[in-house]
Amino acid sequence: MSPAMVGTAAEASDDERQFQKGVKHLCEKAISRVPGKYILPVHERPGRAYGEDAAMRRKLLSLPLIDFAELRSSLDRPRALRSLATACEQYGFFQLVNHGIPDEVISSMIDASTRFFGQPYEERAKYMSSDMTSPVRYGTSFNQSKDKVFCWRDFLKITCEPMPQVLPHWPSSPTDMRRVVASYAKETKYLFLKIMEAILESLGLPLPAPGRGCVAEDGGIMDRLQEGSQMMVTNFYPPCPEPDLTLGMPPHSDYGFLTLLLQDRVPGLQILHGDNWVTVKPIPGSFVVNVGDHLEIFSNGRYKSVLHRVLVNSTESRISVATLHSLPKECSISPALELIDEGNPRRYMDTDFASFLAYISSCEPKKKNFLESRKLSS
Ligand code: OGA
Numbered sequence: 001m002s003p004a005m006v007g008t009a010a011e012a013s014d015d016e017r018q019f020q021k022g023v024k025h026l027c028e029k030a031i032s033r034v035p036g037k038y039i040l041p042v043h044e045r046p047g048r049a050y051g052e053d054a055a056m057r058r059k060l061l062s063l064p065l066i067d068f069a070e071l072r073s074s075l076d077r078p079r080a081l082r083s084l085a086t087a088c089e090q091y092g093f094f095q096l097v098n099h100g101i102p103d104e105v106i107s108s109m110i111d112a113s114t115r116f117f118g119q120p121y122e123e124r125a126k127y128m129s130s131d132m133t134s135p136v137r138y139g140t141s142f143n144q145s146k147d148k149v150f151c152w153r154d155f156l157k158i159t160c161e162p163m164p165q166v167l168p169h170w171p172s173s174p175t176d177m178r179r180v181v182a183s184y185a186k187e188t189k190y191l192f193l194k195i196m197e198a199i200l201e202s203l204g205l206p207l208p209a210p211g212r213g214c215v216a217e218d219g220g221i222m223d224r225l226q227e228g229s230q231m232m233v234t235n236f237y238p239p240c241p242e243p244d245l246t247l248g249m250p251p252h253s254d255y256g257f258l259t260l261l262l263q264d265r266v267p268g269l270q271i272l273h274g275d276n277w278v279t280v281k282p283i284p285g286s287f288v289v290n291v292g293d294h295l296e297i298f299s300n301g302r303y304k305s306v307l308h309r310v311l312v313n314s315t316e317s318r319i320s321v322a323t324l325h326s327l328p329k330e331c332s333i334s335p336a337l338e339l340i341d342e343g344n345p346r347r348y349m350d351t352d353f354a355s356f357l358a359y360i361s362s363c364e365p366k367k368k369n370f371l372e373s374r375k376l377s378s
Pocket residue numbers: 233235249254261263268269308309310320321322
């Protein structure tokens with residue numbers, strides 16, 4: 001090999017190491033172009049996918065609105081349940097307002113996350129880990145050990161249960177981080193359970209008495225969700241000099257029953273609605289709630305886990321906090337027996353949560369290919 005070639009290879013691996021440190025780190029040196037590592041093939045770029053054009057991308061979609069206060073009122077609940085069913089069938093997404101979580105809990109979560117990402121790289125890097133089972137993981141892109149093209153996103157993933165065991169692993173800086181995350185995790189878990197009760201009712205399923213099952217012999221779905229898994233993902237998307245060449249997150253569906261997403265006032269989330277990518281209009285302080293793969297299976301395909309992705313922009317950074325809720329990791333997920341009959345045959349195989357997590361850590365989880373692999377052909 002000529003000396004020049006050696007230099008090029010060494011430079012390339014040095015760049016590779018830099019990219020592993022994330023986009024926040026990359027943007028700390030002023031850059032005016034997106035490095036090749038982040039440039040998507042033309043047909044996957046945001047401006048081109050599904051025949052979309054720039055004007056369409058600027059149009060903001062108002063998601064179906066679900067008023068949590070109406071769900072709690074016996075007078076308004078039946079109508080709110082019908083809206084909930086329609087939203088989950090037709091969009092896989094809805095916007096939840098009047099959710100009852102104190103403003104202070106919400107604003108502190110955004111604020112503490114902003115301060116976490118604002119810390120020097122060395123402080124954030126303490127939580128970097130390639131171990132998918134680690135209770136806290138700081139990282140970049142979607143699956144940074146597998147992605148060929150990187151996404152314009154850094155993240156902090158925090159396992160929220162069992163809280164007494166995991167809390168001592170959470171970031172200790174900023175100093176209020178653990179307190180803020182603990183209170184946000186408890187509030188979102190409670191809200192998740194209340195929304196799930198409404199979802200069961202909207203599916204026509206009986207709300208099981210504690211300890212009595214409506215799906216499996218081993219206890220009720222609500223009991224199992226109560227003891228279930230909760231993962232908090234804080235996403236940070238710095239401004240990007242060439243936002244049309246890359247994405248903050250590639251098209252994906254979420255694995256759990258529901259994701260509760262808090263986004264700041266900067267638009268970026270897009271959902272696939274019909275054949276079009278549409279940008280969701282942010283309503284600060286409210287939650288975007290979406291159906292995950294496990295609820296699609298549980299509802300035997302009636303409620304849809306819909307593909308979504310994230311755009312970045314050239315002027316503002318954006319923060320979002322997603323909490324993903326499901327059953328305990330050792331449980332398997334199957335369609336509710338009440339939703340299977342001659343007219344509605346079982347559409348999915350039982351799915352073991354642990355093998356699902358192994359699957360997403362072993363490959364690039366593009367599109368809904370895991371869910372597709374669980375479908376029974378009819
Ligand atoms: C996610 C996600 C969307 C966003 O974390 O799974 O889809 O707007 N986030 O950050």
